[in-house]
Amino acid sequence: MTARLVGRRPHVEPEALIAALVPPPHFAKATFASYVPDPDFPSQEAAVAEVRAFAKGVGRRGLGALRRASGGRGIYLDGGFGVGKTHLLAALAHEVGRSAVFGTFVEYTHLVGALGFQSTRAALQDFSVVCIDEFELDDPGDTVLMARLMRELADAGVAIAATSNTLPGSLGQGRFAADDFKREIQALSHVFEVITIDGPDYRGRGDLAFPAPATVDQVLSACAGDDAACEDWGALMEDLTHVHPSRYGAYVEGVAVLGLRGVTPLPDQAQALRVVSLVDRLYDRDVRIIASGHSLGEIFSQDMLRGGFRKKYYRALSRLLAMVAGE
Structure with missing residues (x-):
């Protein structure tokens, strides 16, 4: 029997919302070793090394280990669509293990909406690293909210790793997105190291040409x-x-x-x-x-x-x- 979406009203407990903050199935097997850098863009190989080093500096909070060098620090992976930023972010989360959380910018803002700011911060500050995929600057209210959340988490010694995108027509101009990011998060910008990843969309879909609709x-x-x-x-x-x-x-x-x-x-x-x-x-x-x-x-x-x-x-x-x- 074919399933239905319309009419579903899933109830998700707050604990389950936190537990769901893991790399999604699409990136379930993402590792640093499985990222294949494009030899024409040396920044890709350099990014692998930098993110791997950051992962090694993240302590396993709550697991009896001391917080290490990356605690309270941040990295920002900047580049266009399809250069592997999410792959590297997921690899970072996998490397750190159960002391890492992974979600998109939208998922974290929705989490705050569902749990409230204080409860979200309290839950996330027990982790060693918070990975934020697809950081977005197009909603001023959400940007201020997430900047505050990141600031308070960093103050608590949590490492932050974020990615964002330039537009398809701006590939190779990632530094502009990085400048926007650091300006918008203002007081927190000093904790972030920007890692720029150059290259085209690995899927080769720059023109976004869709096939004809089905019958x-x-x-x-x-x-x-x-x-x-x-x-x-x-x-x-x-x-x-x-x-x-x-x-x-x-x-x-x-x-x-x-x-x-x-x-x-x-x-x-x-x-x-x-x-x-x-x-x-x-x-x-x-x-x-x-x-x-x-x-x-x-x-x-x-x-x-x-x-x-x-x-x-x-x-x-x-x-x-x-x-x-x-x-």
Whole structure:
């Protein structure tokens, strides 16, 4: 019987939200050894060495070991899409082990929304290193919130590791993103060492060229398995308004194939940002997507792609293309 997403209302205990802060299945086997640097971009090999050294300096708090050199310090991996920043961040988390937490910027902001600031800080300060993937500067309120959280964690001796992106058209200009990051986090910027990783998107998808949409029959055929879900696009968009984004991971749990019928462009930014969060959780789980209607490459309007949240939308498109292509 085909699974359903619409109507799911997962209940996740606070302890489970913290326990879920681990590298996602897509990066479950990421190690420093499995990162393959591009010889044309020496910064990639240098980044591996620097992140590995940082990992060795992170103490195992709560496990009886003394805090070591990286406690209260930070690294910021700066570069474009597809240069392996998340791979290295996940490798760092795996190297440190159960004294590390790993989540996206959005997941941490959603965590604060679900638990409150003080409870989130109290839970995270028991770890040796907090890994923040896809640090975003497009929402001033969230940026201030996360800067405060990082500052208080660093003051408590927790190491911080973060990544962020330049836009696809700005590859090789990562230093500008780094300057933005350090300016926005202000008082905390002195604890961060910037590690710039150059190179093109390893997937070779700079043009984000999506295949033609599937037919409805093709969608239904692909969703015949027990681990598949088939949803009407409009119904799914409406259902997402009833599920807190911190629970989107549980919302899509157990789904390996997602069929979408009648895809249409998104009418407003609130809906678009919910889709970005959903796409991230689907990508984490290597879900394959097959869709009819409009191309998934057309769901974000040109105004959205030029606006303040454009990095979120470009990341979502890059990940959607990977899932549609079945990579």
